[in-house]
């Protein structure tokens with residue numbers, strides 16, 4: 001592996017080395033942290049470190065969601081978490097769902113100085129994504145068909161005869177993949193749409209959230225989420241909050257292992 005390898009080369013190497021496509025979401029909701037960690041300096045970091053120690057051998061990547069770190073201590077906890085994950089050889093995908101007008105987007109794209117990949121929102125159009133797309137060595141996952149119940153509200157609207165918005169986004173994202181660094185976010189809770197997006201863009205890797213607490217379709221996530229073996233199936237709460245109390249990390253390790261084995265049955 002050289003510094004010039006792109007994100008998806010690094011991700012492929014990681015998937016091969018751990019034989020896993022599991023993305024582990026690091027979403028340390030302060031209200032759900034174990035009691036005994038709450039009085040620590042940076043409890044979220046103390047929690048994440050134990051989770052990473054217990055799960056890294058099953059992790060194709062870690063996916064911290066920026067929402068859980070957007071305060072002063074949070075950013076410190078995130079920096080420590082990312083450095084620790086990378087020290088274990090695990091790529092980090094920051095789920096930040098950013099994009100904006102040019103100068104603001106350029107600021108947001110600075111997040112890629114700290115993470116291997118990021119999620120972005122395509123709603124403001126190509127120029128709002130350019131500062132991310134131009135980082136050839138970083139992964140850029142474009143929201144396409146999200147996993148939430150309202151994901152269909154706009155994304156499934158027909159924007160041209162026979163073409164729904166998420167289909168249009170998928171095709172445009174395929175065109176934006178000039179540097180080989182674009183992926184899509186497509187939820188496991190929408191398996192028909194997942195299959196359709198795979199037909200439209202056979203070569204783009206997907207990040208597929210929603211197989212854990214949201215009850216999405218794990219088989220479809222693997223069948224349609226991977227492009228030539230590369231892609232990510234994410235669970236956050238289902239892994240990191242699998243257990244409680246002192247041994248929360250052991251339960252997380254077991255949950256990560258179970259998900260890896262379950263997904264591998266479909267690979």
Ligand SMILES: O=c1ccn([C@@H]2O[C@H](COP(=O)(O)O)[C@@H](O)[C@H]2O)c(=O)[nH]1
Nearest residue numbers: 065146147187209212213214235236237
């Ligand atoms: O369509 C989307 C896009 C992002 N997410 C994020 O993934 C995790 C899912 O967490 P679970 O606990 O496994 O449900 C979370 O960070 C979401 O914000 C998504 O769920 N759906």
